[in-house]
Amino acid sequence: MVVRALLVVTYWLVVFSLHAQYIEIGINVIPSVSYRFPGDNPGNNPRVATIQLAERPIHSFDFGIDIKKEINTRFKIGSGVFYSQKGFGNTNLPGTFDNQNLNPANSIDFVQDYLEVPFFINYKVVDHKKFETYPIFGMINAVILNSNINVAIKSGEISEEDLRMLKKPYLLNNRIYNWGFLLGWGLSLKADEKTAVGIELQSKALLTPLHDTFFAANRYLNSVGVGFRFVRKL
Numbered sequence: 585m586v587v588r589a590l591l592v593v594t595y596w597l598v599v600f601s602l603h604a605q606y607i608e609i610g611i612n613v614i615p616s617v618s619y620r621f622p623g624d625n626p627g628n629n630p631r632v633a634t635i636q637l638a639e640r641p642i643h644s645f646d647f648g649i650d651i652k653k654e655i656n657t658r659f660k661i662g663s664g665v666f667y668s669q670k671g672f673g674n675t676n677l678p679g680t681f682d683n684q685n686l687n688p689a690n691s692i693d694f695v696q697d698y699l700e701v702p703f704f705i706n707y708k709v710v711d712h713k714k715f716e717t718y719p720i721f722g723m724i725n726a727v728i729l730n731s732n733i734n735v736a737i738k739s740g741e742i743s744e745e746d747l748r749m750l751k752k753p754y755l756l757n758n759r760i761y762n763w764g765f766l767l768g769w770g771l772s773l774k775a776d777e778k779t780a781v782g783i784e785l786q787s788k789a790l791l792t793p794l795h796d797t798f799f800a801a802n803r804y805l806n807s808v809g810v811g812f813r814f815v816r817k818l
Contacts, residue, residue, distance in 0.1 A: 607653045608817045610664075614646035614786060616809025618670045620794070622801065631679070632799050638676030642693050644669035644807055652706065660706040660718075668726065670790065670805040671695040681749060689739035692750055696757065696805065698726040702766050713774070720768035724788060728760055755794040755803055764790035772815065784811040 619641040648666030655661055673693045677686040704722025733751045735742070742750075765788070772782035786809050793802035 607651055608780075608815050610650045610652070610782075610813045610815045612646070612648055612650060612664075612666070612784075612811050612813050614784075614809040614811035616644050616646060616669075616786075616807045617641045618644040618672065618805065618807040620672045620803040620805050621789075622803055629799070631682070632801065634676060634679040635674070635798070638674050638680055640673045640675055642671055642673045642695070644671065644695075644809075646700070646807075646809060646811070648700070650702075657711070658708050660708075661704070662706065662722075663701065663703050666700040666702070667729075668698045668700040668788075668807075669695060670698065670788075670807050672803075672805070677750065680754070683746075683749075686746060686750075687737075687740050687742065690742065691736045691738070693732075693734040693736070694753060694755060695732045695734060696728060697730040697732070698762070699729055700727075701725040704766055706770065715771065715773050718770050718772075720766060720770060720784065720786065722766040724762075724764045724766050724790065726762040726764070726790060728757060728762065731757060754797050756797060757792075757794050759792050762790050762792040764788060764792070768811075770813075772813070778817045780813075780815040780817075782813040782815060784813060785809075786811055 622636055646666050646668045648664055650662050650664030652660045652662035671694045673691055674680055675691045677690055678684050678688055702722050702724050704720055706718040706720055708716050708718045710717045733753055735747060735750050766786065768784050768786040770782055770784040772780045774780045789806040790804060793804055795802060
């Protein structure tokens, strides 16, 4: 799957480079907040409800390069390569792991790192000589790079046995390739004919599930962020 993703990116880079005078390259930095939405209703199971209520958003971070090409005066198509983080935290370790010896002041963050290749369309709603605004519609192709459990020890000490238990994720992603959708809205301010800076509000959601090893339930990761772009037209 990694090879396939790289081949797809290479193909689009070659296609765009054949018409370099019509493309723009953007450097993107996207601080965001990531969370999950459950795929299963906890029903009348109190422990499932306890676990899901303990899960909270975390701060995450994306960065990368995109390439956009105008296909007419209103539409642009684009792709790129991004490093992307997604995940969430859990603040009720005794209830989640059914172990009352765990310190309730401590918490864990479940963090997934992805190599992300989006394909998207922009439609210029406003095209002024000094700025333009546009919605963003697209899909995400994401190859998982790493999966981490970060344990935050805020009070007391923790045994090696408990630490190993907390480091073992109760949510599993058994898929290397993941996919989802991208929605957003952008504003680009034109410094001159070839240079611009912009802001994009982006919402991303992966539609490949994380499997809950406790209750055979699923979670789906999502993030919302504000991207800062530096753009150069070629």
